[in-house]
Amino acid sequence: MPAKRSPDTDTETPEAKKQRFSLGTNIIIVNVGKEKIRHVLHESILIQCPFFKKCLESGMREQHEKVINLPADDPEIFSIIVEWLYTNNLRPGLDPRVSPRGYIAAEKYGIHELQNVLMDCIRAKLCDNQTLSPRWVTTVWDTTLKGSKLRDLGLDHLHYCLATRPQSYQAPSDLPDLALALEYPRHMETFMADPERGLALMFRFAEKGISKLQNPAKVVGCVYHVHEDGEKCEKSR
Numbered sequence: 613m614p615a616k617r618s619p620d621t622d623t624e625t626p627e628a629k630k631q632r633f634s635l636g637t638n639i640i641i642v643n644v645g646k647e648k649i650r651h652v653l654h655e656s657i658l659i660q661c662p663f664f665k666k667c668l669e670s671g672m673r674e675q676h677e678k679v680i681n682l683p684a685d686d687p688e689i690f691s692i693i694v695e696w697l698y699t700n701n702l703r704p705g706l707d708p709r710v711s712p713r714g715y716i717a718a719e720k721y722g723i724h725e726l727q728n729v730l731m732d733c734i735r736a737k738l739c740d741n742q743t744l745s746p747r748w749v750t751t752v753w754d755t756t757l758k759g760s761k762l763r764d765l766g767l768d769h770l771h772y773c774l775a776t777r778p779q780s781y782q783a784p785s786d787l788p789d790l791a792l793a794l795e796y797p798r799h800m801e802t803f804m805a806d807p808e809r810g811l812a813l814m815f816r817f818a819e820k821g822i823s824k825l826q827n828p829a830k831v832v833g834c835v836y837h838v839h840e841d842g843e844k845c846e847k848s849r
């Protein structure tokens with residue numbers, strides 16, 4: 613990614629023009645992934661994220677060297693983060709399969725607005741499905757921390773699907789061989805094998821029951837979002 617986009621002066625909005633002149637000249641190198649994909653980025657843009665602000669303002673090595681190494685991060689996902697930071701938009705035609713990984717990265721970097729936009733994309737995608745794969749929820753659980761809204765959504769949606777279509781998650785007792793080939797029952801077993809995950813799901817049933825459940829992917833408004841105290845959401849009801 614070039615340090616500075618080449619602005620198309622004919623179509624550039626006044627806001628974009630203002631941003632272009634206020635980017636500043638301090639440059640930070642961010643090396644991402646095992647391949648060390650190199651990004652040359654403006655410090656003024658990076659410090660909008662709490663994660664990078666902490667790196668660059670806390671007197672750590674990164675602040676002096678102006679280099680940040682993120683060997684465990686995914687270059688594909690990081691490029692989405694960079695595009696968001698510079699344009700406040702998601703790239704058109706973003707593969708919905710990368711949305712959860714993008715969400716987890718945005719959560720790590722503390723970019724709430726991007727988390728909320730990706731959450732809306734993830735919920736819209738889940739609306740297309742009658743059932744949710746337990747494997748999806750297991751992956752989300754294993755890659756998020758307690759309190760993550762994506763983890764909450766995964767558990768709520770799995771609870772909803774189990775309550776409304778339990779047969780999709782059960783191996784038919786009269787067809788043991790076929791059952792072995794069934795994906796959802798096997799993945800459900802894996803999900804339940806972790807006691808913490810199993811308990812979290814059990815408490816969904818204890819707290820919410822199974823009657824009058826709403827599909828969490830279809831609830832309208834500011835749901836599963838992250839906002840600072842007092843921040844207004846355009847999706848607020």
Ligand SMILES: [Zn+2]
Nearest residue numbers: 834837845847
């Ligand atoms: Zn909101």
